[in-house]
Amino acid sequence: MADTDREPWSVRESDFPAGGSLDARLTFLLRYAILAPSARNTQPWRFRIAGSRINLHADLARWQSVADPNQRELRVGLGCALENLLIAAEHFGFGHKVSYFGRDQIHSLVATVDLDDAHQPTPYRAASLFPAITRRRTSHARYLSRAVSASVLGKLRACESDLKITLLLTQDAAIRQAVDKLMLQADALLLADPKYRNELAECIGGGNFGGPWLLSTLQQFAVAHLRVEGLLAKRDHAALMSAPVFGLISGRLADPEFELKAGQLLERLYLAATGVGLCLQPVSQLLEAEMVKTQFTRLFGAGGIPLLPFRLGYGDLPPQPTPRRALDDVLG
Numbered sequence: 001m002a003d004t005d006r007e008p009w010s011v012r013e014s015d016f017p018a019g020g021s022l023d024a025r026l027t028f029l030l031r032y033a034i035l036a037p038s039a040r041n042t043q044p045w046r047f048r049i050a051g052s053r054i055n056l057h058a059d060l061a062r063w064q065s066v067a068d069p070n071q072r073e074l075r076v077g078l079g080c081a082l083e084n085l086l087i088a089a090e091h092f093g094f095g096h097k098v099s100y101f102g103r104d105q106i107h108s109l110v111a112t113v114d115l116d117d118a119h120q121p122t123p124y125r126a127a128s129l130f131p132a133i134t135r136r137r138t139s140h141a142r143y144l145s146r147a148v149s150a151s152v153l154g155k156l157r158a159c160e161s162d163l164k165i166t167l168l169l170t171q172d173a174a175i176r177q178a179v180d181k182l183m184l185q186a187d188a189l190l191l192a193d194p195k196y197r198n199e200l201a202e203c204i205g206g207g208n209f210g211g212p213w214l215l216s217t218l219q220q221f222a223v224a225h226l227r228v229e230g231l232l233a234k235r236d237h238a239a240l241m242s243a244p245v246f247g248l249i250s251g252r253l254a255d256p257e258f259e260l261k262a263g264q265l266l267e268r269l270y271l272a273a274t275g276v277g278l279c280l281q282p283v284s285q286l287l288e289a290e291m292v293k294t295q296f297t298r299l300f301g302a303g304g305i306p307l308l309p310f311r312l313g314y315g316d317l318p319p320q321p322t323p324r325r326a327l328d329d330v331l332g
Contacts, residue, residue, distance in 0.1 A: 007324075008031065008034060008035060008324035008326070008327070009035065009134055009321045009324065010134075011031040011032065011035075011134060013091075013131075015028070016028055016092055018092075022051075022052060023049055025092070026049050026052075026054055026115065027049065027327070027331070028092075029054075029085055029088045029089055029092065029094075030047050030054070030085065030327055030330075030331065031327060032084050032085065032087070032088035032130075032133050032134075033045070033047065033081045033082070033084045033085040033088065034081065034324055034325065034327060034330060035084060035133055035134060035136070035324065036077065036080035036081040036083070036084045036267060037077065037080050037136070037138055037266075037267070037270060037282075038073075038074075038076075038077030038078075038080065038081075039064060039067070039068060039073035039074070039076070039077055039282070039284060040064060040067075040200070040203045040208055040209075041203070041208040041209060041322045041323070042062040042063075042064060042074075042077070042203065042208065043059075043062065043077070043324070043325050043330070044058055044059045044060075044062035044063060044074050044077055044078065045057070045058070045059055045077070045078055045081045045330055046058075046059045046108075046330050046331075046332075047330055047331050047332075048331075048332060049331070052114060052115050052116060053112055053113065053114050053115070054085065054112070054113045054115065055109055055111075055112050056078060056081065056082055056085075056109070056110050056111045056112070056113070057108045057109055057110065058071070058074060058075070058078060058108040058110055059108075059330070060108055062074075064199055064203075065199075066193070066195045066196050066199045067190070067196060067199060067200070067284075067288050068284075068288070070254075071103070071259075072254070072259050072287070072307065073284055075110065075256055075259035075260050075262075075263065076259055076260075076262050076263040076266060076307065076308055077263060078110050078111070078260060078263060079259065079260035079261060079262060079263020079264045079265075079266070079267070080263040080264070080266055080267040080270075081263075082098070082111055082113070082260060082263065082264060083263065083264040083265075083267040083268060084133055084267060085113060086098070086113070086125065086264075087125055087129050087130050087133065087271070088130065088133070089113070089115055090119060090121065090122065090125055090130075091127070091130040093117065093119045094115045094116065094117065094119055095115065095116045095117065095118040095119045095120055096113050096114065096115050096116075097113070097114045098111055098112070098113055099111065099112045099114075100256065100257040100260055101256070102255075102256050103256055110256065110260060111260060122162070123161075124158070124159065124161045124162045124268075125268075126272070128271075128272075128275045129268065129271040129272065129275070132270075132271040132272075132274040132275050133271060135274050136270050136271055136274045137274075137279075137318050137319045137320075137321060137322075138279075138280070138281050138282075138319070138322070139279040139280075139281060139315045139318070139319050140239060140281060140319070141239065141315065141316065141319070142238055142239055142242035143239075143242045143243045143244070143279060143311070143313030143314055143315055144242075144313065144314045144315065144316060145242070145244070146244065146313070146314045147171065147244050148171065148244055148245050148278065148312065148313065148314075152276055152278070153169050153245070155272060155276070156169060156269055156272055156273065156312075157169060159265060159268040159269055159272055160265055163261045163264060163265050164252075164261070165249060165250065165251045165252075165258060165261050165262060165265060165304070165307070166249070166250040166251070166303040166304050167247070167248075167249055167250075167265065167269075168246075168247060168248040168249075168250070168300070168303055169245055169246075169247050169312070170245065170246055170247075171244050171245050171246075172246075175246060176240070176241065176243075176246050177241075178299060179240065179246055179283075179286070179296075179309070180240050180241055182286055182292050182295055182296055182299075183236055183240055183283060183285060183286055183292075184236075185289070185291075185292050185295075186285040186286055186288065186289040186292040187236055187285060189289040189291065189292065190285055190288055190289050207323055208322070208323070209322060210320055210321075210322050210323055236283075236285070239281070239311070240283060240311055242313065243281075243311035243312060243313040244312075244313045244314075245311065245312035245313060246309070246310075246311060246312075247269070247280075247309065247310045247311070247312050248300055248303065248306055248308070248309045248310070249262045249265050249266060249306075249307050249308040249309075249310075250300070250303040250304035250305055250306050250307055251304050251305055251307050252304050252305070253304075253305065254305045254307070258305075258307065259307060262307040262308050263308075266282070266308055266310070269310075269312075273312060277314060278312060278313065278314060278315075279312070279313060279314065279315035280310055280311070280312050281310060281311050282308060282309070282310045283309050283310060283311055284308070284309070286306075286309045287306060287307075287308075287309065293306075296309075
């Protein structure tokens with residue numbers, strides 16, 4: 001990864017322009033927002049600052065329309081960026097009010113955040129979440145065979161308190177095996193689709209996942225042109241079954257607000273997990289293959305409409321940070 005890709009991860013709290021203009025202070029908050037996770041690391045966000053308001057827009061040029069035809073994953077990623085923004089705002093003393101918008105708003109506006117200096121601490125955004133923003137990573141490797149304690153799971157469940165969506169965290173082996181069976185089906189269906197493979201290959205070739213240029217190019221070629229379905233499915237199977245915890249975020253409706261809030265909860269879980277040494281990885285393919293999604297919903301629909309499944313556990317070595325778009329590229 002080039003030094004310019006690493007630089008956004010090096011943001012320092014001490015550089016906050018406390019005595020600067022409102023515009024400078026709000027711009028600084030966005031340095032934390034852009035460190036959010038997103039599907040295939042597409043970073044599908046744009047921000048506009050207007051006085052004391054920050055507008056969050058979807059960058060539809062980065063929408064993965066084959067894997068995510070209904071924009072669910074796109075909006076989950078936007079929700080992650082929104083939550084990072086709110087955590088940073090509270091940390092630096094701002095109060096805030098969030099407004100959510102539907103799919104048909106002009107200019108792809110998905111949310112606005114109005115900020116002021118009347119900060120009231122919120123109990124569901126613990127102070128420990130802020131320093132985890134720059135340390136958060138997504139690990140695609142196998143996890144260690146180490147159980148997660150009930151007390152730790154309890155702390156993670158507390159992340160959902162104000163969002164009015166449902167969180168499932170389970171270590172039940174039978175549930176994990178049922179999910180694994182569905183994921184193998186999903187991988188087979190998705191990777192057999194040339195359009196899906198080509199879209200994934202473009203992300204790899206574009207350097208979304210980091211790594212040396214040559215390796216990324218070879219991976220891109222393999223995914224697009226070679227029969228790698230079985231290898232990728234086996235890797236996903238090994239990764240999922242190594243994780244002691246399966247998680248699922250669900251909402252009452254499959255609408256834009258709940259999808260954004262699913263992203264907000266996902267980011268809180270990412271950060272809370274990072275703080276206690278846990279790794280988290282979404283397993284979105286369970287909802288990308290329509291036939292598998294139907295079966296998955298039959299199994300897990302009691303908590304509402306499934307919005308984001310993930311695996312959770314202890315990792316070995318933390319992965320390298322993924323590349324980031326420069327703030328100037330997503331602002332304005």
